[in-house]
Structures are given as structure tokens and as C-alpha cells.
Amino acid sequence: MSHALLLLGRGSDPQSERGVDCPGALPEPSDPRLVERAVAAKDALGDRVFVLGHHYQRDEVIAFADVTGDSFKLARDAAARPGAEYIVFCGVHFMAESADILTAPSQPVVLPDLAAGCSMADMAGYQQVLDAWDALTDAGVAKVTVPVTYMNSTAAIKGFTGAHGGTVCTSSNAERALRWALQRGEKVLFLPDQHLGRNTAVRELGLSLSDCVVFDPHRPGGGLSADQLRAATMILWRGHCSVHGRFTPENVDEVRNRIPDVNILVHPECRYDVVEKADVVGSTEMIIRTLDTAPAGSSWAVGTELNLVRRLADRHPDKQIVFLEKTVCYCSTMNRIDLPHLVWSLESLVRGQVVNRITVEETVAANARGALDRMLALP
Numbered sequence: 001m002s003h004a005l006l007l008l009g010r011g012s013d014p015q016s017e018r019g020v021d022c023p024g025a026l027p028e029p030s031d032p033r034l035v036e037r038a039v040a041a042k043d044a045l046g047d048r049v050f051v052l053g054h055h056y057q058r059d060e061v062i063a064f065a066d067v068t069g070d071s072f073k074l075a076r077d078a079a080a081r082p083g084a085e086y087i088v089f090c091g092v093h094f095m096a097e098s099a100d101i102l103t104a105p106s107q108p109v110v111l112p113d114l115a116a117g118c119s120m121a122d123m124a125g126y127q128q129v130l131d132a133w134d135a136l137t138d139a140g141v142a143k144v145t146v147p148v149t150y151m152n153s154t155a156a157i158k159g160f161t162g163a164h165g166g167t168v169c170t171s172s173n174a175e176r177a178l179r180w181a182l183q184r185g186e187k188v189l190f191l192p193d194q195h196l197g198r199n200t201a202v203r204e205l206g207l208s209l210s211d212c213v214v215f216d217p218h219r220p221g222g223g224l225s226a227d228q229l230r231a232a233t234m235i236l237w238r239g240h241c242s243v244h245g246r247f248t249p250e251n252v253d254e255v256r257n258r259i260p261d262v263n264i265l266v267h268p269e270c271r272y273d274v275v276e277k278a279d280v281v282g283s284t285e286m287i288i289r290t291l292d293t294a295p296a297g298s299s300w301a302v303g304t305e306l307n308l309v310r311r312l313a314d315r316h317p318d319k320q321i322v323f324l325e326k327t328v329c330y331c332s333t334m335n336r337i338d339l340p341h342l343v344w345s346l347e348s349l350v351r352g353q354v355v356n357r358i359t360v361e362e363t364v365a366a367n368a369r370g371a372l373d374r375m376l377a378l379p
Contacts, residue, residue, distance in 0.1 A: 034339045038064050041346035049349060050084035051342075052077060052099070054091035055284050056305040056334045061090050061342055070284045071095040072151050072170045075102050078109070086110060086349050089358070090337045094121045096358040097155040101365045101372065108354045112341035117333050118152055123239035124192035126156040128217040133164070135215075136189065136235070139226035145235065146185035148177050149371070150193050152241070157191055159364035162371030169375060171196060171268050171283035175204040176378045187232065189215075192239035199268045199275050201234045209272075214238050243331050244269035247303045251325045252277040255301040259320070265290060266303030266324065274303065288312065294319055305331050 042049065042064060052074040053065025062068060067077045071091060078087050079102035087109045089096040096111040103109060136142040147166035149157050158168055165184070169177035178200055181188045190197035194214055201207040212234040215222035222229075229235065247270050255262055264278040265287055275281045280290055287304055294300065296318040302309045303324040313321040348355045360368065 031339075034343050035060075035063075037343045038339060038346060041343065041350050044350045045086070045346065047083065048085040049088060049346065050078065050081045050086070051088045052090060054095065054334065055288070055308045055311075056331045057090050057337060058307055058335060058339075059311065060339045061337055062311075064342060065090060070170070071098065073285070075099045078103050078107075082107070086354070088112065088342070088345055088349075090342065092116045092118045092121075092331075092333055093358065094118055094152060094154055097360050098151070098158075098368075098372070100358050100360050101155065101158075101368050109358045110345050110349070110354065111337075111356050111358050112345040113336045113338075114356050115333070116336040119242045119333065120150075120152050120192055120239050121154050121157075123217075124149075124153060124157050124237055125217070126154070126160065129157060129160055129191065132189070132215055132217060132222055132237075133160075135221045135224075136229060139229040141187060141229050144186040145189050146181035146187070147189045147191065148181050148197075149191040150174075150196055153192055155360040155364050155368050158368035158371050160367070161191070162367035162369070162374075166371060167374040167378070168368075168371045172285060173375070173378060174200040174268070177375065178205055180374075180378055182233070187235060189235045189237070191237045193241060193269055194236040194238055195240055195245070195271055196268050197234055197236045198272050199270075199281070202272065203275070203281075207233055212236055241269040243305050244303065245271065246327070247271065247274050247325050249273050249277050251303075252301075254326075255322070255324060259299050259301065259322070262299040262301050262320075263294075264301050264303070264324070270303050278303070284308065291316060291319070291321060305334070307331075307335075 051064055051066050053062045053068045055068060075098040078099040082104055087099055087103060087107055089099050089109055089111055096109050100109040133142055136145055147161045147164050149161040149168055151168055151170045167177050174196055178188060198212050201212060202209055213224055213228050213232040214236050215224060216238040244267050252264055265280045266275055266278045268281050291300060291312050299320040301322050301324045306323055307330060309323050345355055
């Protein structure tokens with residue numbers, strides 16, 4: 001059975017993805033001539049360019065990606081192409097930084113739109129983290145605390161983590177990273193997504209919610225007393241994903257009432273009370289594998305970014321795949337990478353002009369690479 005995912009202005013279906021009506025027809029996202037120009041520029045560059053597309057990108061951009069994946073997979077893919085003269089990263093800023101860290105200095109990494117940032121990564125500023133470490137030092141716990149930062153963080157935060165003996169994690173290996181950290185210290189400072197840290201600590205490591213405290217960088221001392229810092233095992237940064245943080249337990253209840261025998265599949269960046277109500281919780285790659293292997297005729301409500309949910313619904317017309325939340329929910333910063341920006345980047349490279357190059361300062365890159373290497377060495 002096929003239930004199309006509908007966008008604003010493209011109709012509505014109360015039994016499927018909840019597109020809403022609006023007066024008039026919205027224009028198509030791409031001028032056909034832009035597609036022709038993208039094809040011509042990519043053909044002219046040939047193997048000199050390697051285009052990476054994150055799963056949350058629009059279809060018009062994914063069409064020109066040489067590989068697709070999550071942030072770390074794409075950074076590794078870039079590192080595995082030493083022969084590519086240019087790396088074009090269709091994602092967000094922190095992802096392009098990771099690609100720059102892992103690729104050769106002679107390979108420029110291009111981000112088609114410099115405005116494509118990440119609100120979660122921006123929630124942990126470098127000076128804020130230094131101040132937090134000072135608070136841990138004042139409480140006498142910094143020496144027994146191991147920092148772990150989510151891949152969705154700036155190069156500066158990865159560098160801080162590496163300089164303090166910590167590691168990076170992804171949503172698929174967060175459990176291994178936390179176990180590694182707690183073998184080396186008594187506490188973890190988890191940056192910047194509180195939900196992934198809490199869900200992993202409680203659901204995977206067996207810690208309790210009371211073992212977790214939230215450090216708020218906008219309050220003196222993080223809003224925590226020295227006694228609270230000393231008592232906690234997980235010190236969670238007050239950050240979250242603007243997409244996954246939208247989902248609520250009420251969304252889960254509503255879709256269960258509406259679709260019989262529906263399976264709820266969500267990303268671990270969702271709130272704890274949401275993942276507790278879900279049937280399956282997993283990383284972006286795990287969500288894709290789950291739906292790829294699900295039986296025909298099964299029904300799924302998916303709590304992750306809408307571009308990916310729509311693409312998976314189109315890929316599996318024999319399954320009912322709907323979005324978990326009523327409001328259309330794209331990653332707004334990821335969607336800044338569109339076909340006009342990609343065409344401009346590629347045509348500039350054809351002319352020998354590197355635009356929007358992402359570079360990470362050498363010392364920061366070295367420390368961040370240390371944290372990434374520790375992650376790669378996790379059992």
C-alpha cells in the first residue's frame with residue numbers, strides 16, 4: 001500500500017503524511033536549466049570532484065551526490081578519496097569541518113552555502129565549554145571527568161575533547177563511547193545533545209535518570225551546585241536537535257490511535273519520554289536499514305527529518321511510512337544547500353575558483369583528529 005508524503009501546497013491525506021492545503025500552487029524547487037548546468041559542471045570536473053550528500057538533503061541535491069550517508073560516514077568516504085582534487089560537502093558546517101580534518105591539506109572542502117550551520121552544534125560554544133570545565137575543576141571533579149562529544153559539534157569542541165583525553169561518538173556507537181569513557185573516569189561530560197546522552201546512559205548503560213544532570217551554559221555554574229556535579233555520573237550539556245526535539249509523546253499516542261499496528265521508529269536525539277514510547281530507536285543508518293528490511297504491508301511512523309522520511313516512503317511503496325509529527329519538519333539549515341548553490345559551487349570549480357572553502361586551524365584539527373582516532377579505535 002502506498003501513502004504519499006505530501007508537502008505544503010501539494011494536497012493532504014488524513015490517513016498518511018499530514019500535508020496541509022494552501023491557496024495557489026507552489027513553484028517547483030528546481031529550474032530545469034539548473035539541472036542541465038549541474039550535469040554539465042559535474043561532467044566537466046569528472047573524477048576531480050567528489051560530491052557528498054547527507055541523508056537529510058533535498059532530492060534535487062542528492063541526485064548529484066557520489067555517495068550518501070550520515071555525517072561521519074561521509075567524512076570517512078571523503079578521506080578514502082585522496083585522488084579527488086575537490087570535496088563538495090552537501091551537509092552542514094560541522095560535517096564539512098570533519099571532512100577537512102580527515103582529508104589531505106591539498107584537498108579543498110567546499111560547503112555550497114556557508115549559512116548551512118547546525119543549531120545543535122552552535123549550542124556548545126568553545127568559551128562556554130571552557131567555562132564549564134572551570135566549574136568542574138572548582139567542584140574537584142574535572143580530573144575524573146572524560147569529555148565525550150557527539151559528531152554534531154564544531155571542530156573547536158572536538159579539539160577540546162581531544163585535548164582533554166576524550167572521544168567523539170555517533171548515534172550508532174554512543175554506547176561504546178560512554179563505556180570507554182567510564183572505564184577511564186568516574187564521570188562523563190557529554191556534549192552537546194542532552195537527549196542522546198541521557199537515552200544512551202539510561203537505556204543502554206543501565207544508569208538512572210538521577211545519575212544525570214543538565215549543565216546549562218547560560219546559567220552561572222551551569223545552574224548546578226558543586227555537590228550536584230560531584231554526585232552525577234553523566235553531566236549532560238543543555239543542547240538538542242531542533243528537528244528531533246519537536247517530537248512528543250502525544251505524537252506517538254496520536255499516530256497509534258490513527259494507524260492500527262503501526263511501528264514507531266525514532267532517532268535517539270528524540271526526548272527520553274518519546275523514545276520510551278517507541279518500538280524501535282536507532283541512528284539514521286539504522287532507520288534506513290530497518291525500513292529497507294521491514295515486511296511488505298507493515299506500517300511505520302518515523303521520527304526523524306522529513307526529507308529522509310519522504311525518500312524512504314517513495315522507496316518502499318509496499319509499506320505505509322508516515323511522518324511522526326503533524327507539522328512539516330525539515331532541517332532548515334540543511335535545506336539551505338539547494339541546487340542553485342550546488343551549481344554555483346561546481347561551476348566555480350570548473351573555472352578553477354574554490355568558493356566557500358572550510359578550513360580548520362592546525363592545532364584544533366590535530367586535537368580533533370586525536371578524538372576522532374579514539375572513536376575509530378573503540379572496540
